[in-house]
Amino acid sequence: xxxxxxxxxxxxxxxxxxxxxxxxxxxxxxxxxxxxxxxxxxxxxxxxxxxxxxxxxxxxxxxxxxxxxxxxxxxxxxxxxxxxxxxxxxxxxxxxxxxxxxxxxxxxxxxxxxx
Amino acid sequence: xxxxxxxxxxxxxxxxxxxxxxxxxxxxxxxxxxxxxxxxxxxxxxxxxxxxxxxxxxxxxxxxxxxxxxxxxxxxxxxxxxxxxxxxxxxxxxxxxxxxxxxxxxxxxxxxx
Numbered sequence: 380x381x382x383x384x385x386x387x388x389x390x391x392x393x394x395x396x397x398x399x400x401x402x403x404x405x406x407x408x409x410x411x412x413x414x415x416x417x418x419x420x421x422x423x424x425x426x427x428x429x430x431x432x433x434x435x436x437x438x439x440x441x442x443x444x445x446x447x448x449x450x451x452x453x454x455x456x457x458x459x460x461x462x463x464x465x466x467x468x469x470x471x472x473x474x475x476x477x478x479x480x481x482x483x484x485x486x487x488x489x490x491x492x493x494x
Numbered sequence: 495x496x497x498x499x500x501x502x503x504x505x506x507x508x509x510x511x512x513x514x515x516x517x518x519x520x521x522x523x524x525x526x527x528x529x530x531x532x533x534x535x536x537x538x539x540x541x542x543x544x545x546x547x548x549x550x551x552x553x554x555x556x557x558x559x560x561x562x563x564x565x566x567x568x569x570x571x572x573x574x575x576x577x578x579x580x581x582x583x584x585x586x587x588x589x590x591x592x593x594x595x596x597x598x599x600x601x602x603x604x605x606x607x
Contacts, residue, residue, distance in 0.1 A: 413594040422585065422599045423539075470537055474595070483595060485531075485539045 382406060383475045385486035392463055393494055400458045400489045402473030408453035409475035414446075417470040417488075429456045463493040496521050498588050500598035507576050507605055515571045515601045517586030523547075528562065528569045529587040529595060539585075545569065576605045 382405040392398050402412055411430050415423040427448050429435045435448035445467075447459040456475075460467055472488040497520040507513045519528065530542040543553060545562050553560045557574045573580055583602050587595040 411592075423595075423597045425594050425596065428594055472539065482544075483589070485541070487538045490537065 383409075383473065383484045383486040385471075385473055385489050387489060388487060389490040389492070391492045391494065394464055395462055397459055397461045398463055398491060400460075400471055400473075400491075402456045402458070402475065402486050404454045404475040404477075404484070407475075407477045409456075409477065410453065411476045412450060412456040413474045413476075413483075414448060414456075414458050415472045415474070417472060423472060426458075460491065463491070465493045467491065468493045496526075496588050496590060496593075496596045498586050498596055498598035500584075500586055500601050502601045503599070504602045504604070507603070509577060509605055509607050510575050511605075512572060512574050513576050513603065513605075515573075515584050515586075515603070517569045517571065517598060519567050519569065519586070519588045521588060521590060523590040525591045527589045529585075529589070530560065530569075530571050531585045531587065533583045533585060533600070535582075540582075542571075573603075576603075578605050578607050581605045 384403045384405055386401045390398055413428055414426045416426050417423045425438050426441045427435045427437045429448045429450040431450045431453050437443045445461055450456040470488050470490050473486045474483050476483050499518045526547045528545045532540040543560055550562050559572045561570045581604050583600045585600045586598045589595045
């Protein structure tokens with residue numbers, strides 16, 4: 380089946396630094412990618428929808444200047460957490476859709492810890 | 495608006511017991527998709543099933559079975575003869591055509607030996 384890969388799997392950074400997480404669709408072209416955040420013992424919350432070649436659409440309450448999303452190619456979307464703070468520590472998961480109504484595949488997730 | 499409700503926060507069973515995880519959804523669309531995912535402690539999401547709104551046929555896959563009832567907007571998941579390895583958080587999710595998945599809050603299943 381299709382594979383979506385996230386990198387890094389986990390990252391620890393100091394408060395105030397920026398962290399970039401990559402999401403790649405390895406064997407299909409993903410017009411749309413989604414980014415989710417999951418706090419401990421909670422559900423996955425949609426942060427933004429990323430369409431290749433256009434600006435991401437953010438969910439209410441998600442700061443677009445803090446969580447920069449770039450979807451420059453059909454196989455890569457990146458999420459950059461700028462000026463990270465301890466409250467940004469979370470599990471970030473991306474998903475990629477094959478076509479407009481096709482299967483949706485999830486990456487393995489990236490665990491961010493901000494000290 | 496889309497909504498997924500998993501009323502059971504935690505369920506504990508003993509091995510070999512059958513267990514049903516409930517999922518109730520809300521949507522205004524006639525075309526939609528329902529999903530179940532398993533999330534073990536390692537964190538990755540394991541896809542279990544996808545159902546479209548036009549297919550109400552129940553599905554069985556080994557010890558897993560799903561009961562989709564549009565009349566009650568439910569998509570329940572049953573594990574037969576549960577095993578310790580079934581211990582995980584299970585999420586029910588819904589997507590309308592072309593949209594992201596919206597997840598329920600999840601049900602934590604603990605199976606003891």
